[in-house]
Amino acid sequence: MPPSDKKEPLTHTRPALDGRLSLSYSHCRLTITSGPDAGRRLETEKDVIRIGMFPDNDLIVKDPAVSRYHAELQKKQGQYHLIDLGSTNGTYAGSLKVKDATLASRTEMMIGDSTILFEPMSTEVVLEPSGVKRLGDMVGDSVTMREIFTVVERVAPTDLAILIAGETGTGKEIAARAIQAFSKRRDAPFVTLALGALPPALIESALFGHEQGALPGADQTYAGAFERASGGTLFLDELDQLPLELQPRLLRAVERGEIQRLRGDRPVRVDVRVIAATSGDLKEMVDEGKFRGDLYYRLAVIRLDLPPLRERTQDIARLVEAFFVRSGDELAATGAKAKKLSVGALNQLQRHEFPGNVRELMNILRRAAVIAKDEEILVGDLPAELTGAKAQPRGGEGPQGLQLPDSSMPFKDAKAQVLDAFERQYLQDLLIRHKHNISKAAREAGIDRRHLYRLLDKYEIEAAGDRDRSDD
Numbered sequence: 206m207p208p209s210d211k212k213e214p215l216t217h218t219r220p221a222l223d224g225r226l227s228l229s230y231s232h233c234r235l236t237i238t239s240g241p242d243a244g245r246r247l248e249t250e251k252d253v254i255r256i257g258m259f260p261d262n263d264l265i266v267k268d269p270a271v272s273r274y275h276a277e278l279q280k281k282q283g284q285y286h287l288i289d290l291g292s293t294n295g296t297y298a299g300s301l302k303v304k305d306a307t308l309a310s311r312t313e314m315m316i317g318d319s320t321i322l323f324e325p326m327s328t329e330v331v332l333e334p335s336g337v338k339r340l341g342d343m344v345g346d347s348v349t350m351r352e353i354f355t356v357v358e359r360v361a362p363t364d365l366a367i368l369i370a371g372e373t374g375t376g377k378e379i380a381a382r383a384i385q386a387f388s389k390r391r392d393a394p395f396v397t398l399a400l401g402a403l404p405p406a407l408i409e410s411a412l413f414g415h416e417q418g419a420l421p422g423a424d425q426t427y428a429g430a431f432e433r434a435s436g437g438t439l440f441l442d443e444l445d446q447l448p449l450e451l452q453p454r455l456l457r458a459v460e461r462g463e464i465q466r467l468r469g470d471r472p473v474r475v476d477v478r479v480i481a482a483t484s485g486d487l488k489e490m491v492d493e494g495k496f497r498g499d500l501y502y503r504l505a506v507i508r509l510d511l512p513p514l515r516e517r518t519q520d521i522a523r524l525v526e527a528f529f530v531r532s533g534d535e536l537a538a539t540g541a542k543a544k545k546l547s548v549g550a551l552n553q554l555q556r557h558e559f560p561g562n563v564r565e566l567m568n569i570l571r572r573a574a575v576i577a578k579d580e581e582i583l584v585g586d587l588p589a590e591l592t593g594a595k596a597q598p599r600g601g602e603g604p605q606g607l608q609l610p611d612s613s614m615p616f617k618d619a620k621a622q623v624l625d626a627f628e629r630q631y632l633q634d635l636l637i638r639h640k641h642n643i644s645k646a647a648r649e650a651g652i653d654r655r656h657l658y659r660l661l662d663k664y665e666i667e668a669a670g671d672r673d674r675s676d677d
Contacts, residue, residue, distance in 0.1 A: 240319025270317030341383030361387035371511030374564030377482035393437030401443035415467035445485035543574035589626030
């Protein structure tokens with residue numbers, strides 16, 4: 206069973222003395238105080254800090270008496286360890302020559318003919334809700350969202366690893382892109398890898414790459430996500446889908462900034478800031494032995510929990526405004542005239558539970574904008590699942606409780622609305638009755654199984670069963 210490492214992350218948010226949230230994190234500063242590069246300074250949150258002559262070190266010391274890779278600082282459980290890397294002239298902490306020494310406080314290190322001042326630092330900032338109501342494509346008036354904006358503003362300029370947690374559709378990738386946009390890596394690559402969308406056998410190659418011939422059909426060398434993201438940000442979506450056997454390799458890549466391609470014979474240095482996302486409960490998976498605790502805490506240095514839309518309905522109006530600004534050209538290309546939402550339609554949206562969160566809201570607005578006859582989306586333009594049970598009756602009630610639109614809607618639109626509501630309800634009942642057995646459901650409905658899948662995708666209905674499941 207993998208280690209659980211039940212310690213709390215070293216960087217975290219917690220209540221300050223006055224009840225407000227505070228953000229604390231540890232980092233260090235290295236200043237060359239004597240030698241050819243006197244005055245050079247590095248401040249970093251990295252777990253492994255390399256020091257030496259070669260240009261791929263974190264702190265480059267152009268001193269002829271310094272080795273190419275002279276020493277490194279490793280942060281372990283909040284303490285920094287100074288480790289000599291087999292240098293020619295040795296590494297000193299104060300006047301003591303060391304191979305591996307713990308640096309608990311401000312220390313002068315000597316390498317070659319240069320002196321480096323090491324200063325451990327801890328930063329704690331009280332988090333007031335941000336005054337902005339939009340950060341990148343993240344939008345919200347609520348206190349919860351403005352507190353999230355503050356965290357993003359504070360941690361984006363650092364290289365701290367961040368775990369974004371939240372239900373499906375809450376905007377985890379949008380948050381990751383906002384972090385990138387406000388970081389020092391803003392002009393560098395942003396690479397996304399959705400682990401849940403890949404067969405387990407291909408995840409290792411997707412992450413770390415492979416050499417020619419490493420896999421069937423691999424007729425050339427392939428650079429994985431870490432290499433493509435080097436210098437920038439790697440967004441690992443659906444982290445809870447990462448196979449247990451690959452987790453030690455990911456941990457090493459994050460901690461040491463080194464990867465090795467499949468069938469590769471040498472490590473490859475990468476400089477990557479990792480932002481991961483999950484809709485699962487990783488802490489519970491750690492307790493159950495399904496996810497490594499050391500990897501969880503390494504990637505959750507900062508944890509950002511995105512609230513479901515039902516808990517911030519006051520943000521819906523601003524999300525709607527942002528939708529029309531961002532999608533104006535796209536809607537115009539379809540011939541849609543809609544540019545705003547009526548008060549009644551907004552009230553209807555604010556009463557909806559939104560199991561699909563912001564993504565569901567965007568899909569509803571996109572569909573309603575196409576259906577709307579004028580510049581304003583009305584209640585009747587919204588999907589039937591919103592206007593049926595919760596809307597004030599406008600027409601009669603159809604079979605099985607379906608709400609029928611009245612004659613104020615054009616016939617074609619009214620018919621489409623009723624048909625959509627019928628198909629959705631029929632499919633949901635069908636799946637429940639057959640306990641999500643797709644084969645049985647398709648046989649009873651008298652339709653091809655692939656057609657049933659297309660209908661489920663159309664209405665964004667999740668089929669809990671295996672899509673490759675054979676008939677029982």
